[in-house]
Amino acid sequence: MLQIILLLLPAVVSDQWSVCYPPSICAARGSNVTINCTFTYPPENDIKQVLWCSMRSNNGKCHYQPYVYDSEANNSQSFQYIGDKTSDCSLLISNINQAHSGEYRFRFITNKKDGRWTGDPGVNISVHDLRVSMCRSRENGSTIPGDSLILTCTLNCSGSLAEVQWFKNGDPIQQSEPVLTFSRITAEDSGNYSCSLRNFKTTVSEEFSIYIEDVAGSPTVLIIVVSLFSLVFITAAVMLIRSKSCLVNQAYTNLPEAKDVQQEDEVEYSSVNIKPKEMLQM
């Protein structure tokens, strides 16, 4: 019986002083991140001071300054305490960036002697840039019209993203899926693509450039065009050789005809009535 009580006792005691954090947090640079947090302590205590420290700047155990948030000091605008002095210790980090990556711990101090507690270990936050990655049907060489191509908006430390906003040359496009599919790409799809989280335009990724050569410039089309031209050329050449003698005559008769038209114009201007018959004799 006594053994059971002794086994239970430590659990009860540590339950009284505790800080509960979420599992590690993956954040997109430029977003606002909430660390949802709760804390408990023995009932006879009243909370006097609440503190948050970053283990990046606080090399100790969070017992001393610097703090990213201190309820008894002026704090950076990036860190807002959205909790209270009873059980909610949530912290909001706005416009987060890579320099905010690291471990964070919550500390609280009560009105009782030795009434102080730090939640150790804390919560890890890793901050990454959103990125556009590409997957395409053609392995080698440049993408040509008709190929399929997929752009994906990714955050290195996270699984698939929920709602995103895509941009083409900086202008928003109607697509909230993190995957942008071009089943048959065209030259008009060329452009600089980027993405951001739906509600945080500040998380916008670097631009990803897609260049699709115009139809006439694409190798397949080029080959067809070149082949067609060759065919016409060869045919023309063959015909030219076969009808060489004929052609001389034709050229002779064609020449006056051409002059005919010219002369007819002159006829109108000068109002002299000259018959085409005379012209043909020239």
Ligand SMILES: *[C@@H]1O[C@H](CO)[C@@H](O)[C@H](O)[C@H]1NC(C)=O
């Ligand atoms: C924190 O809690 C709020 C509401 O309680 C919820 O909307 C939000 O998604 C939570 N954040 C995380 C990172 O779990």
Ligand SMILES: *[C@@H]1O[C@H](CO)[C@@H](O)[C@H](O)[C@H]1NC(C)=O
């Ligand atoms: C906070 O800032 C105000 C004015 O900016 C100043 O009067 C006050 O002393 C500061 N408080 C602390 C704890 O630094």
Ligand SMILES: *[C@@H]1O[C@H](CO)[C@@H](O)[C@H](O)[C@H]1NC(C)=O
């Ligand atoms: C992010 O937090 C800042 C500071 O609290 C606030 O001004 C801004 O509106 C927030 N952005 C969003 C999208 O909630």
Ligand SMILES: *[C@@H]1O[C@H](CO)[C@@H](O)[C@H](O)[C@H]1NC(C)=O
């Ligand atoms: C946070 O990350 C550091 C370094 O990667 C690791 O040593 C530590 O155990 C992590 N802490 C938590 C609470 O996950």
Ligand SMILES: *[C@@H]1O[C@H](CO)[C@@H](O)[C@H](O)[C@H]1NC(C)=O
């Ligand atoms: C792509 O090129 C690499 C080397 O340049 C070659 O090993 C590979 O077989 C090519 N793949 C295709 C599908 O042509």
Ligand SMILES: *[C@@H]1O[C@H](CO)[C@@H](O)[C@H](O)[C@H]1NC(C)=O
């Ligand atoms: C993404 O993570 C991998 C390893 O997980 C790393 O090698 C790479 O540099 C990271 N990329 C970015 C952009 O953070």
Ligand SMILES: *[C@@H]1O[C@H](CO)[C@@H](O)[C@H](O)[C@H]1NC(C)=O
């Ligand atoms: C895309 O970006 C490149 C370099 O970043 C720039 O030279 C090009 O003009 C951009 N294209 C468009 C259509 O904005």
